[in-house]
Amino acid sequence: MGGTNRPFHPVLMFEFCADPKAIDGLKWMACYLTTPKHQQFYFSFLIVLALIAGTAPLVMLLGFCGAFMRRSAILPIKWLGHIYTSMVRGVPDIVFFLFVPIAMDQAFEYTRHRILCPEVTEPVYRGNDFVVCTAAKLPLSSSPQWVHETYGFILAMIAFAVVFGAFAANTIDGALRAVPKAQLETARAYGMSERQTFWRIHLPQMWTFALPGLSNLWMVLVKSTPLLFLLGIEDIVYWARELGGTKTSFFEYPHPDWRAWYFLSLLIFYLLLTWVSEKAFAALTRRVSRGMATQGGKDATAGNAAEPEIAGARL
């Protein structure tokens, strides 16, 4: 893995690190923790955060699409919605994480191959190989390293979104159903159109019922990010193993097996992340259930800090 052409460029932090053999103690530690590889390790934390931040809106988008499809009056669309949610929910996540990026990659390349290289007559599948012409490769072989990594990252993000979107669709659909019919009927009785009823009454009341499930989903999403490792992305797990392993005196900074320390840092990172998330969801729950005659709403109107029901149904 060359350090060039990355979205991120390691820098030499301290002048005195030029000769690691000559230093020790705190100085050695400072130099050790700022090596280019460590900087990539720190950068990979940002990748995890970016994955979560990028995936969450996609999950909501797919969740709403899936929920609306399931509620559609048009039967084929309804079925499609049900097929999507039950198929994804019925297959182990890991299988989907491995399947979606490869399938999408091959589908993209195959389509480009058909369009860009019509003159190639040999089949794309040759024996065990999937071969497309050079021009159809994604990304092009000539692209810099960071394009390849970003492409892989985006595929991973879509895989996460597809999987979690199905769960979100289920949660949102259930929450839309949980809003009492009388509330919507009253809106119609006061002359609201279907659209107004949805935006003014149905959607705002839906969040109270959706949030426990969605916060649950968020936690599982956060905790699933190490699966990036499976997709060949150099994530925090990859770097923790890589950097923590025993380094003999052939290395610039030799040290014994420090993997426990590295994984401990991951543990603290995830704990912090989930702790912040819980606080955020508690605040959100209080906000959306204001006035609602649910336990959360009662607590919220009474001004208590209501704990959200994170420990709801497991996925």
Place this chain on the structure above:
Amino acid sequence: MDSLTISDTQNNNNNANMSGVPVIELRDIHKSYGTLKVIKGVDLAARSGDVIALIGSSGSGKSTLLRCTNLLEIPQQGDILIDGEAVRWKAHHDERQPADAVQVRRIRTNLSMVFQQFNLWGHLTILQNVIEAPVTVLGRDPAEAARFGQSLLEKVGIGDKSDNYPSQLSGGQQQRAAIARALAMEPEAMLFDEPTSALDPELQGEVVQVIKDLAIDGRTMIIVTHDMKMAADVANHVIFLHQGVIEEEGSPDQLFKKPKSTRLRQFLSSTGA
């Protein structure tokens, strides 16, 4: 403080209805659920200022008839005329449906409904509940609607609750808020479905008082109720519904003092009236 008081609006409505065309007219309404015939040919006319009480035993079809009036239920047969304007129908599979969604919405904004279970929108404060439909449906200016809404809340005696959520109010207060919400639409007529039945006896009085005031103001109302005393006090016309047909109707004096049919006599003695 607000020039647009309830009685002022009502006078406007009266002027608009000097022609004598009923505000609400139902002709030969039939409604069934599957094979269960619930309403079997009911006629009803409410002129401006009429207060009609719909009474009858449980399951006789009172709620269904009321809900047909503002098209929350679609009767399979019969005509509904609001201010003389007949609801237009279209065929939809085997059943008929209103042909014009805009007409349906216009009718509904003219007939405000008050529900047994209040049905205040839980995520909105009391004042927000009151101004929601005037602003989103009628396109009223929010500040103007809020001032009018506040005056209505004061009229029904809960002016201090405008920033509370429905779940923080007693049943009687919630129902009075629901009545204010109905009034905020400045409807031509109001439909009440057992407005006091979900309330403890000591809370019923405050709601009955509000309805009495509305009757004195000359509001056009159809009230489904099990409260015979309220029916006798506020209604100028009482309809006794039995198994989906009008068994007997007339003035409260006639019906409550000199009931003709045995069924009505039985019903009245069973309610202890």
